[in-house]
Amino acid sequence: MGVAIRADLATVPDYNIPGTAPDAVLLNSNEGPLPPPPAVVEAITRAAVEGHRYPQWFSDTLVGRLAAELAVPGERIAVGCGSVSLCRDLVQAFCGPGDEVLCAWRSFDAYPVFAQVAGVRARTVPLDAGHRHDLEAMLAAVTPATRVVFVCNPNNPTGTAVRGRELRAFLDRLPDRILVVLDEAYREFVDDPDVPDGIELARDRPNVAVLRTFSKAYGLAGVRIGYCVAAPAVVSAVHKVSVPFAVSRLAQAAALAALDRPEEVRSRAAAIVRERGRLQALLTRHGHPVTPSQANFVWLPLGEEAAGFADFCARHGVLVRPFPGDGVRVTVGLPEENDAFLSAADHYRAGTDPARV
Ligand SMILES: *Cc1c(COP(=O)(O)O)cnc(C)c1O
Numbered sequence: 353m354g355v356a357i358r359a360d361l362a363t364v365p366d367y368n369i370p371g372t373a374p375d376a377v378l379l380n381s382n383e384g385p386l387p388p389p390p391a392v393v394e395a396i397t398r399a400a401v402e403g404h405r406y407p408q409w410f411s412d413t414l415v416g417r418l419a420a421e422l423a424v425p426g427e428r429i430a431v432g433c434g435s436v437s438l439c440r441d442l443v444q445a446f447c448g449p450g451d452e453v454l455c456a457w458r459s460f461d462a463y464p465v466f467a468q469v470a471g472v473r474a475r476t477v478p479l480d481a482g483h484r485h486d487l488e489a490m491l492a493a494v495t496p497a498t499r500v501v502f503v504c505n506p507n508n509p510t511g512t513a514v515r516g517r518e519l520r521a522f523l524d525r526l527p528d529r530i531l532v533v534l535d536e537a538y539r540e541f542v543d544d545p546d547v548p549d550g551i552e553l554a555r556d557r558p559n560v561a562v563l564r565t566f567s568k569a570y571g572l573a574g575v576r577i578g579y580c581v582a583a584p585a586v587v588s589a590v591h592k593v594s595v596p597f598a599v600s601r602l603a604q605a606a607a608l609a610a611l612d613r614p615e616e617v618r619s620r621a622a623a624i625v626r627e628r629g630r631l632q633a634l635l636t637r638h639g640h641p642v643t644p645s646q647a648n649f650v651w652l653p654l655g656e657e658a659a660g661f662a663d664f665c666a667r668h669g670v671l672v673r674p675f676p677g678d679g680v681r682v683t684v685g686l687p688e689e690n691d692a693f694l695s696a697a698d699h700y701r702a703g704t705d706p707a708r709v
Contacts, residue, residue, distance in 0.1 A: 365461075384624075392610050407603075431580075435578030447470055451499040455504075649681050656677060658674045
């Protein structure tokens with residue numbers, strides 16, 4: 353007789369681990385295309401000298417720094433090993449048996465997985481015809497068991513964003529016993545002024561938690577660090593369930609050093625936003641379907657063609673992320689990387705093989 357594994361884990365989907373290949377153009381994980389600035393690498397190296405010592409349990413120095421940057425009291429900030437770990441901590445802290453998590457679909461695939469792992473039901477509400485959160489339908493899907501609602505803004509993988517007026521109306525009508533997690537992993541790439549800043553929304557709403565990360569615009573995906581801004585009671589709950597010392601000394605040092613270089617982060621994000629505009633315009637002009645994006649990726653709603661399209665791109669050296677049956681998410685990279693993708697996409701449409709022309 354083997355060891356008894358929780359039976360319900362059999363139905364938890366395996367993570368779709370993004371592919372990688374030595375010379376491929378990697379547009380499948382929404383990473384920043386450039387390595388961290390040298391000063392950030394140096395800060396990581398300096399922190400490694402004290403690698404025999406545990407890090408600060410609650411990342412106090414970084415919390416103090418973020419508090420000053422965001423004009424938010426430190427007791428309203430929790431730091432995590434990537435914001436994805438904070439998603440999990442929030443589900444863990446707010447939900448128990450019989451409770452429900454509500455999220456849009458498609459949205460970030462970790463939300464329903466975390467619910468299921470916590471033994472909690474995930475109720476999903478389809479995006480609207482424009483691939484956007486359908487906040488009306490989400491309100492209608494709230495039940496007495498709902499504890500946590502995820503709103504991914506901009507949404508991964510479709511890149512669409514909800515606007516301030518609709519989001520405020522949604523928050524006003526939702527029972528305030530429900531925690532709303534505004535996942536703003538892509539906030540730095542938003543250029544539509546009507547998309548609200550979650551941290552402002554959270555200031556006077558104790559049931560709103562905002563997630564931000566250093567993985568995307570800050571280019572530190574491999575370092576693993578993100579944070580949550582929420583009411584002090586929510587932060588304390590996250591602290592209770594989080595894994596001790598999950599945020600390494602190296603990650604804390606890297607985040608602090610990155611915060612010292614706001615210009616670098618802004619100019620890198622601005623370059624991605626410019627490239628996003630160029631890529632969207634060219635895709636549209638070349639006859640590809642593309643959804644307007646506020647993030648560092650674009651969404652091609654290719655439906656049943658998604659998997660074949662992604663395979664075709666991979667065969668031609670460009671890795672993109674298929675969501676079979678729905679669409680393909682393509683990270684905006686450096687200009688030459690985006691050109692390589694566009695060329696593969698054009699060959700796919702034309703039915704020609706770029707390896708042979
Ligand atoms: C990338 C991403 C995150 C953050 O990931 P971490 O690397 O864990 O900080 C969180 N939410 C969404 C929707 C993302 O796409």
